[in-house]
Amino acid sequence: MHLAPWLLYSIITVVAWGIVGLLQKLSTNNISAESSLIWLVVGFIAMEPFVYSGAAMFRYSAWNLTWALLSGTLNALGAWALFAALKSGGKASIVAPLTALYPLVVILLVPFVLHESITRLQIAGIFCALISVLLLSA
Amino acid sequence: MHNDSQIEAGQHTEQVSAHPQNARWFWYSILCVICWAAWALFSKFGSREIPPETMQFFFTIGTVPIGLALLAARHGKLEKSPRGITYGVLNGILSGLGGLTLFAAYHTGANTAVITVATSLYPIITVLLAVLILHERLGLRQVLGLVFAGISIVIFSL
Numbered sequence: 001m002h003l004a005p006w007l008l009y010s011i012i013t014v015v016a017w018g019i020v021g022l023l024q025k026l027s028t029n030n031i032s033a034e035s036s037l038i039w040l041v042v043g044f045i046a047m048e049p050f051v052y053s054g055a056a057m058f059r060y061s062a063w064n065l066t067w068a069l070l071s072g073t074l075n076a077l078g079a080w081a082l083f084a085a086l087k088s089g090g091k092a093s094i095v096a097p098l099t100a101l102y103p104l105v106v107i108l109l110v111p112f113v114l115h116e117s118i119t120r121l122q123i124a125g126i127f128c129a130l131i132s133v134l135l136l137s138a
Numbered sequence: 139m140h141n142d143s144q145i146e147a148g149q150h151t152e153q154v155s156a157h158p159q160n161a162r163w164f165w166y167s168i169l170c171v172i173c174w175a176a177w178a179l180f181s182k183f184g185s186r187e188i189p190p191e192t193m194q195f196f197f198t199i200g201t202v203p204i205g206l207a208l209l210a211a212r213h214g215k216l217e218k219s220p221r222g223i224t225y226g227v228l229n230g231i232l233s234g235l236g237g238l239t240l241f242a243a244y245h246t247g248a249n250t251a252v253i254t255v256a257t258s259l260y261p262i263i264t265v266l267l268a269v270l271i272l273h274e275r276l277g278l279r280q281v282l283g284l285v286f287a288g289i290s291i292v293i294f295s296l
Contacts, residue, residue: 006248007294009239010256016236018263023225030222034208039223041205043230044198051191060188067184068193071177072200078173081166090163098167103258105175107251114250122252125293128286129255135283136261
Protein backbone atom coordinates (compact mmCIF):
# COMPACT_ATOMS: atom_id res chain seq x y z
CA MET A 1 0.00 0.00 0.00
CA HIS A 2 1.46 3.32 -1.06
CA LEU A 3 0.81 6.27 1.20
CA ALA A 4 1.11 9.80 -0.13
CA PRO A 5 3.94 11.69 1.64
CA TRP A 6 1.50 14.20 3.18
CA LEU A 7 -0.55 11.35 4.68
CA LEU A 8 2.52 9.60 6.06
CA TYR A 9 3.70 12.84 7.70
CA SER A 10 0.19 13.49 9.03
CA ILE A 11 0.00 10.01 10.56
CA ILE A 12 3.30 10.60 12.37
CA THR A 13 1.88 13.91 13.66
CA VAL A 14 -1.28 12.16 14.87
CA VAL A 15 0.74 9.47 16.68
CA ALA A 16 3.14 12.01 18.28
CA TRP A 17 0.36 14.35 19.41
CA GLY A 18 -1.75 11.39 20.51
CA ILE A 19 1.04 10.30 22.88
CA VAL A 20 1.31 13.92 24.04
CA GLY A 21 -2.38 13.73 25.00
CA LEU A 22 -1.60 10.86 27.36
CA LEU A 23 1.62 12.38 28.73
CA GLN A 24 -0.16 15.69 29.33
CA LYS A 25 -2.66 13.83 31.43
CA LEU A 26 0.15 12.24 33.43
CA SER A 27 1.97 15.57 33.68
CA THR A 28 -1.02 17.47 35.05
CA ASN A 29 -1.57 14.74 37.63
CA ASN A 30 1.62 16.14 39.20
CA ILE A 31 1.85 19.81 38.19
CA SER A 32 -0.59 22.56 37.13
CA ALA A 33 -1.69 23.00 33.52
CA GLU A 34 0.20 26.32 33.30
CA SER A 35 3.42 24.74 34.58
CA SER A 36 2.93 21.91 32.13
CA LEU A 37 2.69 24.45 29.29
CA ILE A 38 5.89 26.16 30.48
CA TRP A 39 7.76 22.81 30.53
CA LEU A 40 6.31 22.02 27.11
CA VAL A 41 8.05 25.17 25.81
CA VAL A 42 11.26 23.94 27.50
CA GLY A 43 10.83 20.67 25.57
CA PHE A 44 10.46 22.63 22.34
CA ILE A 45 13.67 24.51 23.15
CA ALA A 46 15.47 21.22 23.85
CA MET A 47 14.80 20.25 20.22
CA GLU A 48 16.33 23.43 18.81
CA PRO A 49 19.89 22.09 18.30
CA PHE A 50 18.48 19.22 16.24
CA VAL A 51 16.53 21.48 13.86
CA TYR A 52 19.11 24.26 13.64
CA SER A 53 20.54 24.31 10.14
CA GLY A 54 22.96 27.24 10.34
CA ALA A 55 22.93 30.74 8.99
CA ALA A 56 21.22 29.52 5.81
CA MET A 57 17.96 29.56 7.80
CA PHE A 58 17.88 33.33 7.62
CA ARG A 59 17.95 33.50 3.83
CA TYR A 60 14.21 32.96 3.59
CA SER A 61 11.87 35.88 3.07
CA ALA A 62 11.11 38.01 6.13
CA TRP A 63 7.38 37.44 5.62
CA ASN A 64 7.68 33.66 5.74
CA LEU A 65 9.94 33.76 8.81
CA THR A 66 7.33 35.99 10.45
CA TRP A 67 4.61 33.44 9.67
CA ALA A 68 6.75 30.75 11.30
CA LEU A 69 7.30 32.85 14.43
CA LEU A 70 3.63 33.81 14.64
CA SER A 71 2.54 30.20 14.24
CA GLY A 72 4.43 29.37 17.44
CA THR A 73 3.06 32.33 19.37
CA LEU A 74 -0.53 31.65 18.30
CA ASN A 75 -0.27 27.94 19.06
CA ALA A 76 0.87 28.66 22.62
CA LEU A 77 -1.64 31.51 23.02
CA GLY A 78 -4.42 29.14 21.90
CA ALA A 79 -3.35 26.60 24.54
CA TRP A 80 -3.38 29.35 27.18
CA ALA A 81 -6.86 30.47 26.05
CA LEU A 82 -8.09 26.87 26.45
CA PHE A 83 -6.82 26.80 30.04
CA ALA A 84 -8.38 30.20 30.67
CA ALA A 85 -11.74 29.02 29.28
CA LEU A 86 -11.76 26.05 31.64
CA LYS A 87 -10.64 28.11 34.61
CA SER A 88 -13.37 30.66 33.89
CA GLY A 89 -16.02 28.02 34.49
CA GLY A 90 -16.36 26.52 31.03
CA LYS A 91 -17.46 22.90 31.12
CA ALA A 92 -14.95 20.53 29.53
CA SER A 93 -17.81 18.78 27.72
CA ILE A 94 -18.57 22.07 25.91
CA VAL A 95 -15.17 23.76 25.68
CA ALA A 96 -13.33 20.70 24.28
CA PRO A 97 -15.61 20.05 21.27
CA LEU A 98 -15.92 23.80 20.66
CA THR A 99 -12.17 24.37 20.51
CA ALA A 100 -11.67 21.14 18.52
CA LEU A 101 -13.53 22.87 15.69
CA TYR A 102 -10.57 25.04 14.69
CA PRO A 103 -10.03 22.95 11.51
CA LEU A 104 -13.51 24.04 10.41
CA VAL A 105 -12.35 27.68 10.37
CA VAL A 106 -9.34 26.60 8.29
CA ILE A 107 -11.61 24.71 5.84
CA LEU A 108 -13.77 27.80 5.42
CA LEU A 109 -10.81 30.16 4.90
CA VAL A 110 -8.56 28.02 2.67
CA PRO A 111 -10.49 28.61 -0.61
CA PHE A 112 -10.24 32.37 -0.07
CA VAL A 113 -6.69 32.77 1.27
CA LEU A 114 -4.89 29.90 -0.48
CA HIS A 115 -7.18 29.35 -3.49
CA GLU A 116 -6.90 25.57 -3.13
CA SER A 117 -9.53 23.31 -4.63
CA ILE A 118 -10.87 20.22 -2.94
CA THR A 119 -12.36 16.99 -4.32
CA ARG A 120 -15.69 15.49 -3.26
CA LEU A 121 -13.88 12.50 -1.81
CA GLN A 122 -11.73 14.80 0.34
CA ILE A 123 -14.88 16.61 1.52
CA ALA A 124 -16.32 13.23 2.58
CA GLY A 125 -13.09 12.45 4.47
CA ILE A 126 -13.12 15.87 6.17
CA PHE A 127 -16.76 15.36 7.17
CA CYS A 128 -16.01 11.98 8.79
CA ALA A 129 -12.89 13.36 10.50
CA LEU A 130 -14.76 16.33 11.98
CA ILE A 131 -17.48 14.02 13.35
CA SER A 132 -14.75 11.83 14.82
CA VAL A 133 -12.99 14.79 16.48
CA LEU A 134 -16.29 16.01 17.95
CA LEU A 135 -17.16 12.55 19.30
CA LEU A 136 -13.70 11.97 20.76
CA SER A 137 -13.44 15.43 22.32
CA ALA A 138 -16.82 15.44 24.02
CA MET B 139 -3.94 21.32 20.09
CA HIS B 140 -5.44 20.23 23.39
CA ASN B 141 -6.22 17.14 25.36
CA ASP B 142 -8.17 15.61 28.20
CA SER B 143 -5.64 16.40 30.88
CA GLN B 144 -5.57 20.09 30.09
CA ILE B 145 -9.31 19.93 30.27
CA GLU B 146 -9.35 18.16 33.60
CA ALA B 147 -6.74 20.51 34.98
CA GLY B 148 -8.99 23.50 34.50
CA GLN B 149 -12.22 22.20 35.88
CA HIS B 150 -12.93 24.47 38.77
CA THR B 151 -13.69 28.02 39.95
CA GLU B 152 -16.23 30.52 38.61
CA GLN B 153 -19.88 29.84 37.85
CA VAL B 154 -21.08 29.10 34.33
CA SER B 155 -23.30 31.75 32.78
CA ALA B 156 -26.71 30.71 31.43
CA HIS B 157 -25.96 32.52 28.16
CA PRO B 158 -22.66 31.40 26.64
CA GLN B 159 -22.12 34.71 24.84
CA ASN B 160 -22.14 36.49 28.22
CA ALA B 161 -19.59 34.13 29.74
CA ARG B 162 -15.87 34.73 29.76
CA TRP B 163 -15.15 31.03 29.08
CA PHE B 164 -17.05 31.30 25.78
CA TRP B 165 -14.86 34.13 24.51
CA TYR B 166 -11.69 32.40 25.70
CA SER B 167 -12.82 29.33 23.70
CA ILE B 168 -13.43 31.50 20.63
CA LEU B 169 -9.98 33.06 21.10
CA CYS B 170 -8.54 29.54 21.24
CA VAL B 171 -10.28 28.55 17.98
CA ILE B 172 -9.08 31.74 16.24
CA CYS B 173 -5.50 31.28 17.48
CA TRP B 174 -5.32 27.63 16.40
CA ALA B 175 -6.93 28.30 13.01
CA ALA B 176 -4.42 31.13 12.45
CA TRP B 177 -1.60 28.85 13.66
CA ALA B 178 -2.55 26.26 11.01
CA LEU B 179 -2.82 28.84 8.23
CA PHE B 180 0.40 30.66 9.17
CA SER B 181 2.16 27.28 9.35
CA LYS B 182 1.06 26.64 5.78
CA PHE B 183 2.07 30.15 4.63
CA GLY B 184 5.59 29.70 6.01
CA SER B 185 5.91 26.07 4.88
CA ARG B 186 5.42 27.00 1.22
CA GLU B 187 9.00 28.28 1.16
CA ILE B 188 10.65 27.22 4.43
CA PRO B 189 11.65 23.57 5.09
CA PRO B 190 10.16 21.79 8.14
CA GLU B 191 13.26 21.97 10.39
CA THR B 192 13.57 25.74 9.98
CA MET B 193 9.82 26.18 10.50
CA GLN B 194 10.10 24.25 13.77
CA PHE B 195 13.10 26.35 14.85
CA PHE B 196 11.24 29.63 14.41
CA PHE B 197 7.96 28.18 15.71
CA THR B 198 9.72 27.42 19.00
CA ILE B 199 11.11 30.95 19.24
CA GLY B 200 7.51 32.14 18.77
CA THR B 201 6.30 30.07 21.73
CA VAL B 202 8.90 31.48 24.14
CA PRO B 203 7.14 34.82 24.87
CA ILE B 204 3.99 32.94 25.96
CA GLY B 205 6.06 30.60 28.16
CA LEU B 206 7.82 33.59 29.73
CA ALA B 207 4.53 35.44 30.25
CA LEU B 208 3.09 32.41 32.05
CA LEU B 209 6.24 32.14 34.16
CA ALA B 210 6.05 35.84 35.04
CA ALA B 211 2.36 35.49 35.96
CA ARG B 212 3.40 32.79 38.44
CA HIS B 213 6.24 35.00 39.75
CA GLY B 214 8.71 32.39 38.55
CA LYS B 215 7.32 29.73 40.87
CA LEU B 216 6.86 26.23 39.46
CA GLU B 217 5.96 22.99 41.18
CA LYS B 218 9.01 20.80 41.82
CA SER B 219 7.59 17.45 40.80
CA PRO B 220 10.31 15.59 38.84
CA ARG B 221 7.68 13.34 37.30
CA GLY B 222 5.46 16.25 36.24
CA ILE B 223 8.45 18.14 34.83
CA THR B 224 9.72 15.06 32.94
CA TYR B 225 6.34 14.47 31.36
CA GLY B 226 6.05 18.18 30.57
CA VAL B 227 9.42 18.29 28.78
CA LEU B 228 8.64 15.03 26.95
CA ASN B 229 5.38 16.64 25.82
CA GLY B 230 7.39 19.47 24.30
CA ILE B 231 9.74 17.09 22.49
CA LEU B 232 6.90 14.97 21.10
CA SER B 233 4.80 18.03 20.26
CA GLY B 234 7.83 19.38 18.44
CA LEU B 235 8.24 16.13 16.53
CA GLY B 236 4.55 16.22 15.59
CA GLY B 237 4.91 19.87 14.58
CA LEU B 238 7.93 19.02 12.43
CA THR B 239 5.99 16.40 10.46
CA LEU B 240 2.98 18.74 10.23
CA PHE B 241 5.24 21.36 8.61
CA ALA B 242 6.60 18.60 6.35
CA ALA B 243 3.04 17.67 5.33
CA TYR B 244 2.23 21.32 4.53
CA HIS B 245 5.56 21.62 2.68
CA THR B 246 4.50 18.84 0.24
CA GLY B 247 1.90 21.22 -1.20
CA ALA B 248 -1.03 18.87 -0.55
CA ASN B 249 -4.43 20.30 0.37
CA THR B 250 -4.20 22.44 3.51
CA ALA B 251 -7.74 21.76 4.72
CA VAL B 252 -7.30 18.00 4.42
CA ILE B 253 -3.95 18.02 6.26
CA THR B 254 -5.31 20.26 9.03
CA VAL B 255 -8.32 18.02 9.57
CA ALA B 256 -6.34 14.77 9.28
CA THR B 257 -3.79 15.89 11.90
CA SER B 258 -6.56 16.99 14.26
CA LEU B 259 -7.45 13.28 14.59
CA TYR B 260 -4.75 12.77 17.24
CA PRO B 261 -7.31 12.05 20.03
CA ILE B 262 -7.76 8.59 18.50
CA ILE B 263 -4.25 7.69 19.67
CA THR B 264 -4.80 9.28 23.09
CA VAL B 265 -8.03 7.32 23.53
CA LEU B 266 -6.41 4.05 22.47
CA LEU B 267 -3.40 4.61 24.75
CA ALA B 268 -5.70 5.52 27.65
CA VAL B 269 -7.41 2.14 27.16
CA LEU B 270 -4.15 0.20 26.83
CA ILE B 271 -2.06 1.93 29.50
CA LEU B 272 -4.49 3.58 31.91
CA HIS B 273 -7.10 0.82 31.48
CA GLU B 274 -9.84 3.36 30.84
CA ARG B 275 -13.06 2.07 29.30
CA LEU B 276 -14.40 3.17 25.95
CA GLY B 277 -17.92 4.59 25.78
CA LEU B 278 -20.17 4.27 22.73
CA ARG B 279 -19.29 7.84 21.78
CA GLN B 280 -15.56 7.08 21.68
CA VAL B 281 -16.12 3.87 19.72
CA LEU B 282 -18.12 5.80 17.13
CA GLY B 283 -15.42 8.47 17.08
CA LEU B 284 -12.78 5.83 16.31
CA VAL B 285 -14.97 4.33 13.56
CA PHE B 286 -15.41 7.73 11.87
CA ALA B 287 -11.67 8.43 12.22
CA GLY B 288 -10.91 5.09 10.54
CA ILE B 289 -13.31 5.84 7.68
CA SER B 290 -11.77 9.28 7.14
CA ILE B 291 -8.22 7.90 7.07
CA VAL B 292 -9.26 5.24 4.52
CA ILE B 293 -10.90 7.95 2.37
CA PHE B 294 -7.81 10.18 2.58
CA SER B 295 -5.59 7.29 1.51
CA LEU B 296 -7.64 6.56 -1.65
